[in-house]
Structure formats: structure tokens, C-alpha cells
Amino acid sequence: MLCVYIFLVLALSRVGLSSLQDKQTDFGLKVFYQLAQESTDKNVVLSPYGVASVLAMAQLGANGNTSKALTTAMGFSLQERGMLRQQWLLQRGLSTEEGVEIANGVMVERKMNLEKRYHRTLAKAFKTNPHQVDFTKPDQAISVINAWVSDHTAGLIPEFLQSGSLTDQTRLILLNALHFQGLWKIPFDPKLTQERMFHCANGSTVPVHMMRITNRFNYGEFVTADGVDYDVIEVPYEGDLLSMLLVSPFEPEVPLSTLSADLSSQKIRQWRTELRNVRRQLALPRFTLDSEVNLKTALVNMGLGDIFNPATADFTRITCKSTFLLNVHLSGVTVVPEVQQVIYQSESWRFDP
Structure with missing residues (x-):
């Protein structure tokens, strides 16, 4: 088992925008930590921006105690003055990076009227x-949603929702899709790929195909608050604005949860400040990761249990006609072939009366 967290590192100059980005990253990392705790026997792939964005769309429709709970857990509120523009600037900044595509979708029952302010x-x-969908025909609605997800992930997630995942009671779906495809700045030479032993999180070892390269990388050695030594190496993509940070403990028996508990936007900034350009040999397994999780347990553990309770959830800023019950679903895949890397992820948040 290899728990992996993959993120895009961008340098955005505006102070207010950077602050919102940090808050969304911190919230996404807290969600990731919860998922990693629950998924000790499988890989986890998560887009902090995607989770924060789609939950922010729900936050815009929240009222009363539900709005307060979401703001407390997320660490920011798009309902505050000036935040809508900051969110738009952040999304625009990410979307303008080469190879990055971000899309947010709202699928609403065709007979349901949304509040004009929410719109x-x-x-x-x-x-x-919003896109109007006939949720009284669940299979037809699933086809529409799957087509939207496929269109915004270059066809790499053709069946995001399976038959039976919706009911004729569903009234609203919030979606986020993130797709990135880029070439490594320094490509791996396929001729150097060799089979080597890989240390799994459960203590076992398995033979895998390891990509290898020797070059200069930004590299650093760090220690957690609990005294665990680990290192970080940055692998850049073409253009140098996007990169993958690989983090691993020195000792193979150290659980990855020890490192994921220490993740934050401030920690990532520290890494990037203290990394030094040195010559290193990098061995990276050739891998494909599929990750599908239900976020409900993670969010409940973060104090958001009431948003899933129809007696306490208040989403009347979406529509005052009904009480909604929130359900969440996330699916993502990451592919790392020899010379390029693809990240794509999609999430949905379902509201049922």
C-alpha cells in the first residue's frame, strides 16, 4: 500500500488571493488527513482545491448554524465581502496554467427554482x-452528469456515477473537475526503468518497475515535531510553475500518516524556501492510482455532522422550497507514465429532499 498525496504548487502574487489559496489548501489537507486515517490499506488521491471549491459552493447556499459550521470547519467564507472575486481570481489563476483545466458544474432539477442570489x-x-436535469429519470440524469465529467477530464473518467447512485428524490448536484497533463521538465529515460523492490506501508516488499534519473533537483531534509526524519524532493514540469513534491520518511517502517498529519500550507511554503538545488538520483515507481472515497465520515469527524442531518441542515439560500440532505462522493485517478504525468479528479455533492 502506498498512500500518495499529489498537489499543484503555484506562485500567485496577490496577498489576498494567496491567503484564500492557503486557507483552501489547509482545509483540503485536513480532509486528506482524515481520509488517510480511514484508508490505511489503500491509496488516497485528493485535490484540496477541488474539495474546498465544491464545498464552498454548498457554503454559498448555507444559512444560519449550517453556514457558521461550514465557515468554522473550512476556515474561510465566500459569503464575506470581497471573497467571491478572490475565488474567481484564484480559479482563473489556476486555469490559465498550461495543461490545467478546472470546471465547476451545478446540475439542478428542471422544475426547481434556485434563489436568484445563489444563482x-x-x-x-x-x-x-446551473444545468437543468430531469432527476425523475435517474439513469438519464447519470448519463448527463457522466458526460459532463468526461468532457472536463479529457475522457479519462467516462463513468463517474454508476447506475443506482441517484434516486428520483435527488434535486441538485454540485460538481468539480480538475484535469492536469504536463511533461516532466527532465524526462525519465524509459531505457533506465528497471524492476526493483518496493517497500509497502504494511511492511512487505513487492517488485515494481522503477523509473530512474540522475540530475539536479530541489531537495531538503526535515524533521517532524515528533522527531521523525524525512526528505522532500521537487520534480518540476515544463515551465517550472508546476511541480510534484515527493515526501518520504527515512525509515521505511514509519507510517505515512506521521507525515500527513504535519501537512499544511505553511509547511509546504517552508519546504520550498529551504530546498536546495543538489545532484540526486531519483527512483520513482511507475504507477497508476485509482481512488474513490466517501467524504461523509471525514467531514463528520471535522465537526460537520449537522450538514448531513435533515433536521439541522439549513441550505435555504439555495432554495427555500425544500429541506435538503447533503451526500458527498469523490473519485479520482492519477497516472504517471514514463515521460509525463496526468492528474484528474472529479467530485460530486448531492442534495436530496
């Missing part, structure tokens, strides 16, 4: 307008 705030913050 406007979605457009301002996420540049998205």
Missing part, C-alpha cells in the same frame, strides 16, 4: 450556471 454568487465566484 448570481455561483456565476461570480465560479463562472458557472
Whole structure:
């Protein structure tokens, strides 16, 4: 088992924008830590931006104690003055990077009227307008949603939702899709790929195909608050604005949860400040990761249990006609072939009466 966290590292100059990005990253990392705790026997792939964005769309429709709970757990609120524009600037900044595509979608029951203010705030913050769907025909609605996800992930997630995952009671779906495809700045030579032993998290070893390269990388050695030594190496993509940070403990028996508990936007900034350009040999397993998780348990553990309770959840800023029950679902895949890397992820948040 190899638990992996993959993130995009971007340098955005605006102070307010950087602050929002840090808060969204911190929230996403807290969600990731919860998922990693629950998934000790499988890989986990997560987009902090995707989780934060789609939950922010739900936050825009929350009212009363539900709004307060979401703001407390997330560490920011798009309902505050000026935040809608900051969210739009952040999304635009990410989307303009070469190879990155981000899309947010809202699928709404065709006979349901959304609050005009909710409609406007979605457009301002996420540049998205609701798509009308006939949820009384669940299989047809699933086809529409799967087509949307496929279109925004270069066809790499053709069946995001399976038959039976929706009911005729579903009234609204919030979606986020992130797709990235880029070439490594320094490509791996396929001729150097060899089979070597890989140390799994459960203590076993398995033979895998290891890509190898010797070159200059940004590299650093660090220690957690609990005294665990680990190192970080940065592998850049073409253009140098995007990179993959690989983090691993020195000792193979150290659980990865020890490192994931220490993740934060501040920690990532520290890494990037203290990394030094040195010559290193990098051996990276050739891998494909599929990750599908239900976020409900993670969010409940973070104090958001009431948003899943129809007696306490208040999403009347979406529509005042019904009480909604929130369900969440996430699916993502990461592919790392010899010379390029692809990340794509999609999430959905379902509201049922």
C-alpha cells in the first residue's frame, strides 16, 4: 500500500488571493488527513482545491448554524465581502496554467427554482450556471452528469456515477473537475526503468518497475515535531510553475500518516524556501492510482455532522422550497507514465429532499 498525496504548487502574487489559496489548501489537507486515517490499506488521491471549491459552493447556499459550521470547519467564507472575486481570481489563476483545466458544474432539477442570489454568487465566484436535469429519470440524469465529467477530464473518467447512485428524490448536484497533463521538465529515460523492490506501508516488499534519473533537483531534509526524519524532493514540469513534491520518511517502517498529519500550507511554503538545488538520483515507481472515497465520515469527524442531518441542515439560500440532505462522493485517478504525468479528479455533492 502506498498512500500518495499529489498537489499543484503555484506562485500567485496577490496577498489576498494567496491567503484564500492557503486557507483552501489547509482545509483540503485536513480532509486528506482524515481520509488517510480511514484508508490505511489503500491509496488516497485528493485535490484540496477541488474539495474546498465544491464545498464552498454548498457554503454559498448555507444559512444560519449550517453556514457558521461550514465557515468554522473550512476556515474561510465566500459569503464575506470581497471573497467571491478572490475565488474567481484564484480559479482563473489556476486555469490559465498550461495543461490545467478546472470546471465547476451545478446540475439542478428542471422544475426547481434556485434563489436568484445563489444563482448570481455561483456565476461570480465560479463562472458557472446551473444545468437543468430531469432527476425523475435517474439513469438519464447519470448519463448527463457522466458526460459532463468526461468532457472536463479529457475522457479519462467516462463513468463517474454508476447506475443506482441517484434516486428520483435527488434535486441538485454540485460538481468539480480538475484535469492536469504536463511533461516532466527532465524526462525519465524509459531505457533506465528497471524492476526493483518496493517497500509497502504494511511492511512487505513487492517488485515494481522503477523509473530512474540522475540530475539536479530541489531537495531538503526535515524533521517532524515528533522527531521523525524525512526528505522532500521537487520534480518540476515544463515551465517550472508546476511541480510534484515527493515526501518520504527515512525509515521505511514509519507510517505515512506521521507525515500527513504535519501537512499544511505553511509547511509546504517552508519546504520550498529551504530546498536546495543538489545532484540526486531519483527512483520513482511507475504507477497508476485509482481512488474513490466517501467524504461523509471525514467531514463528520471535522465537526460537520449537522450538514448531513435533515433536521439541522439549513441550505435555504439555495432554495427555500425544500429541506435538503447533503451526500458527498469523490473519485479520482492519477497516472504517471514514463515521460509525463496526468492528474484528474472529479467530485460530486448531492442534495436530496
